[in-house]
Amino acid sequence: MEGPPDISVVVPTYNRSQSLRRCVEAILSQETPGFRAETLVVDDGSPDDTQEVLQAFRDRVRVLRQENAGPARARNAGAREARGEILLFIDDDVIAQPGLLETHLRAHRAGEGPRVLLGYTPIPRDHAATSLMRYFRRRWDSIFDGMSRCEQEGRALPYRFCCSLNLSLPRPLFLETGMFDERFTRADCEDTELGYRLTSRGVPLRFRREALAHHLFTTTLRQDCARNEKNGIQAGRLYPSFTHLKDSFRIRHATFEDRSLRTTARRLLIGARSLRVASVCIGVAGPALPPPVADYLYRLLEINYFSMGVRSILASRSA
Structure with a gap:
């Protein structure tokens, strides 16, 4: 078929060459009746063999490369170069199942x-x-169940459900809304913040299980604890510019606007003891823990880090 594409799939990637290979293969195997x-794959400065993996797809995939700046900027770069009326963002560890593009x-x-x-x-x-x-x-099943309930009741999703794992929208709308905010250099809350701007304009978020x-x-x-600590650093750095997103930023132990930074910092010292207890319980019991107990302990570790x-x-x- 001649002419511009109807849909552009944008995949930001960083240092995940093996899952990226499967991701791209699944996209290219989609039927497009x-x-x-x-x-389009946007390599966010990967130090691994991502470029070598992508070489095998050069005749069917448009490859962009940028210095490492985070998935928000990578998605924006892909969207600017895309030619389709609809943008579909898929992460590099997401494997499209048959009919995904057609459903969107x-x-x-x-x-x-x-x-x-x-x-x-x-x-x-x-x-x-693993446990x-x-x-x-x-946790993700619970989130998707919440999305399904909204859809069954004919309600648009709240902005906090906006997640760029598998998300599509008209390209003109994405550009007019200002795209992803590139101040988010980590994969945390950049999609939620976009969802807030979109829903504030009256654009509905809908869910399709198909x-x-x-x-x-x-x-x-170990990796997850480090990830949560780095996400906390980003949230603390950006939060003063996004006070309307306090819940989404997970700033639950602090209200920046009502307390001094020094007082807030002291309040955030909570959890040192619970952190040790959670770590010991998970390390000793691990897979033997009942799911509700394991979920509580893992969530405790996330919040504390x-x-x-x-x-x-x-x-x-405050120094």
Whole structure:
């Protein structure tokens, strides 16, 4: 078929060459009856063999490369170069299932007015091999169940559900809204913040369970604790510019506008004891823990490491 593509798939990637290979293969294997699609991969300065992996797809994929600046800037770079009327953002550890592109495109064509479409992207059962990964699977299943309830009741999703794992919207709308805020240099809250701006303009967020992809997210406890601390540093750095997103930024132990930074920093010292207890329990009991107990302990670790990151920023400001 001749002419510009109907849908542009944008994949930001950083240092995940093996999952990226599967991601791109799944996109390129999609059937596209009656429409045209293009795929753009934006390499966010990966130090691994990402460029070598992408070489195999050069004739079917448009490859962009930038200095490492985070997924927000990478997605924006892909969107600027895209030619399709609809943008579909897919992360590099997400594997599209049959019919994904068609489901996204048909939903936009059938809708009344512009909208944002979120697909169903669970962690597969056979991928959740550790206690930590089973926790993440349960947590994401709960989030998707909440999205499904909204859809069954005919309600648009709240902005906090906006997640760029498997998300599509009209390209003109994305550009007019200002794209992702590139001050977010880590993959945390940049999509939620975009969702806030979109819904503030009256654009509905909708969920389609049929827009299925599998999320091959993998992490260890050590990696996840480090990730949450770094996310806390980003939240502490950016929060003064986004006070309307306090809940989404997970600043639950601090109200920046009502307390001095020094007082807030002291309040964020909570959790040192609970951090040790949670770490010991998980290290000793691990897979034997009942799911509710494991979920509570993992969540406790997330909150505490995130708070440590926020605290480090507050301490530097109050010094």
